[in-house]
Amino acid sequence: MLYRIAGQFKTNYRADQALFPVSQDAWLLGLILICAWVAFPLTASEFTFQTLLIPILIYSLAALGLNILTGYAGQLSLGTGAFMGVGAYACYKLLTIFPWMNPVVAILLSGLFSAGIGVVFGIPSLRIKGFYLAIATLAAQFFLIWLFEKWAWLYNYNTSGAIQVPNVDMWGITIAGPLASSTTQYYVVLAIVTLITLLCINLTRGNLGRMWKATRDMDIAAELIGINLMKSKLMAFAVSSYIVGVAGALFVFLWRGAAEPNLFDITLSFQILFIAIIGGLGSILGNYLGAILIVGLPVVLNSLPELLGVEIKSATLEHLNIMIIGSLIVFFLIVEPHGLARLWGLIREKLIKWPFPH
Amino acid sequence: MELLRNIFVTPFVDMVAAPDFLMQVVWEGLVSGVLYALIALGFVLIFRSSRIFNFAQGIMVVFAALTLVGLHEMGIPAWIAVAGTLGVMFALAWTVERVVLRPLVGQPDIILFMATIGITLFLIGFGETIFGGENKQMITAELGIPTGDFVLEPFGGLLILQHIDVTAVVVAGLLVVGLVAFLNYTRMGRAVRALGDDHQAALSVGISLQTIWVLVWFIAGVIALVTGIAWGSRAGVSFALEIIAYKALPVLMLGGLESITGAIVGGLLIGVLEKLFEIYWGAPLLGGNTESWFAFVLALTVLLFRPQGLFGEKIIERV
Numbered sequence: 001m002l003y004r005i006a007g008q009f010k011t012n013y014r015a016d017q018a019l020f021p022v023s024q025d026a027w028l029l030g031l032i033l034i035c036a037w038v039a040f041p042l043t044a045s046e047f048t049f050q051t052l053l054i055p056i057l058i059y060s061l062a063a064l065g066l067n068i069l070t071g072y073a074g075q076l077s078l079g080t081g082a083f084m085g086v087g088a089y090a091c092y093k094l095l096t097i098f099p100w101m102n103p104v105v106a107i108l109l110s111g112l113f114s115a116g117i118g119v120v121f122g123i124p125s126l127r128i129k130g131f132y133l134a135i136a137t138l139a140a141q142f143f144l145i146w147l148f149e150k151w152a153w154l155y156n157y158n159t160s161g162a163i164q165v166p167n168v169d170m171w172g173i174t175i176a177g178p179l180a181s182s183t184t185q186y187y188v189v190l191a192i193v194t195l196i197t198l199l200c201i202n203l204t205r206g207n208l209g210r211m212w213k214a215t216r217d218m219d220i221a222a223e224l225i226g227i228n229l230m231k232s233k234l235m236a237f238a239v240s241s242y243i244v245g246v247a248g249a250l251f252v253f254l255w256r257g258a259a260e261p262n263l264f265d266i267t268l269s270f271q272i273l274f275i276a277i278i279g280g281l282g283s284i285l286g287n288y289l290g291a292i293l294i295v296g297l298p299v300v301l302n303s304l305p306e307l308l309g310v311e312i313k314s315a316t317l318e319h320l321n322i323m324i325i326g327s328l329i330v331f332f333l334i335v336e337p338h339g340l341a342r343l344w345g346l347i348r349e350k351l352i353k354w355p356f357p358h
Numbered sequence: 359m360e361l362l363r364n365i366f367v368t369p370f371v372d373m374v375a376a377p378d379f380l381m382q383v384v385w386e387g388l389v390s391g392v393l394y395a396l397i398a399l400g401f402v403l404i405f406r407s408s409r410i411f412n413f414a415q416g417i418m419v420v421f422a423a424l425t426l427v428g429l430h431e432m433g434i435p436a437w438i439a440v441a442g443t444l445g446v447m448f449a450l451a452w453t454v455e456r457v458v459l460r461p462l463v464g465q466p467d468i469i470l471f472m473a474t475i476g477i478t479l480f481l482i483g484f485g486e487t488i489f490g491g492e493n494k495q496m497i498t499a500e501l502g503i504p505t506g507d508f509v510l511e512p513f514g515g516l517l518i519l520q521h522i523d524v525t526a527v528v529v530a531g532l533l534v535v536g537l538v539a540f541l542n543y544t545r546m547g548r549a550v551r552a553l554g555d556d557h558q559a560a561l562s563v564g565i566s567l568q569t570i571w572v573l574v575w576f577i578a579g580v581i582a583l584v585t586g587i588a589w590g591s592r593a594g595v596s597f598a599l600e601i602i603a604y605k606a607l608p609v610l611m612l613g614g615l616e617s618i619t620g621a622i623v624g625g626l627l628i629g630v631l632e633k634l635f636e637i638y639w640g641a642p643l644l645g646g647n648t649e650s651w652f653a654f655v656l657a658l659t660v661l662l663f664r665p666q667g668l669f670g671e672k673i674i675e676r677v
Binding site: 266 | 411457458461462465466467468469471472473475476477478479480481482483484486487604607608611615644645647648650651654655657658661662665666667673675676677
């Protein structure tokens, strides 16, 4: 009933291909955006900002980057964590070499470094396919982490070997570092995430997006109909690594506040991959749903025993958490292998047709 | 000039100057290579019979070893604990087939891959909840594995071969021979290979997919137990061992995903080369710890020239 599309007539192709062919979608998105921009910041506590809102946004941005590569262009990547690291270290170096630089500009620039390295490790994808390609990104993963440890220039020869985020001001407001308030950080992250999401939606609907989808579905066939595979695959690696790099810079500068190399290890890569797959490969919405699940779940599980009044040792709780997350991943894959976004798609379909079954 | 000399001359001079040390390094590399090869073997078996890229193989190694030690700690004699662990591995194989694989038959490869990562996380959590997360001692002596060492003196130098390592190599060799014999000369083994060649054809001549999958996962579990005992007696048993699970991936890619020979050759090659590189190039020139990435870069380089790995089936693509 809420989703009735009767009466929404399209009189030209332009209207039919618009971003929201069904006006309820636009209303729903508007509602979510109002929540994100107004309602959450007014009501959220410090704890909610730090454990839920900010990480969910950052993780979904990283998953969005991965989804461009794996979901849209069909190239499996297991090195997301390391590319996030490249973004973070690049941003750190930029802000320490040019302290006057606008931090948001630095964050957006640092994605370029990660894009460059992404393209280098993407070159093998022209020859190696499928699971064999995973080795290229795994090589990136392990090699880059090693480099973050050994190349002292990257962390300014700190004795600790970790990078520490300094206080960074923009237009007189501290947005990163120990003095920054959570609300400011949330707004900066939200602005960047909203912007990049909007760009991605349009990118995947356009020429490049169609090239990627053709490459994903069958790259030889795509080549035969005249798609330049090199351009398509390398662009996918570049765009994906750019977004992942920006997510990495946000991850350290606007959330963690400090980072050491093993923060970016393969566990992080897998976490992002989970988000992309559970959310749904080849969808934008899925990344947000997946991130809410994967980031939110441990928080809920951790507070559950307290609510129920059961006492569990924290180590045991952590082990139980891993176990439950593992089984939930399997559960979600069995229930809907195409992810949460597809689940929402099905529900929406039903709502549109309601009360008729077909 | 100095750099070129350090790269191309000095390491080889060092090798010739101390041949006994070189042999020791190669031996160490061979031993870890055998263990990599064993893990890769488990992968290959499952991949061949079901096209599932089983990421959980490395964790099954740790899980098997942990179960063995855990059962022994509960006061069960060593050999009965081994039997008990085999029982647990069988239960695991059956559960995985029943709960995870059967509902996911026919899904895209990446979904099945993710499912095995889900299994990995579950096993980590499950193992740690039951047996605790701390590092444990492998029950080497109780299993009757000799713990001394052979001391050889080639070229007037010194070469130490630990009995544990020798045993591991011998047992691994026997395991591989047994496996090849099983696959080639038994009814069940032929069924496994038939399933690998063509699922539908195999089903239509009456081979049971479910039985074979349980069987294959169980064999992978047995291999995991052997690997776990061997690796555990060198380094102790804990989930920190999972790093070797990642090492098996380049081994697998280097050898080719379908090939048993590939897994063995790939394992030995990577084991030896990464040790040599670390000792003669990595530590003096790059600040050490190059073992974390060398295998991956090596596999990547080989794949650039042979995209299907050294022994993999040639990939033929049709539109």
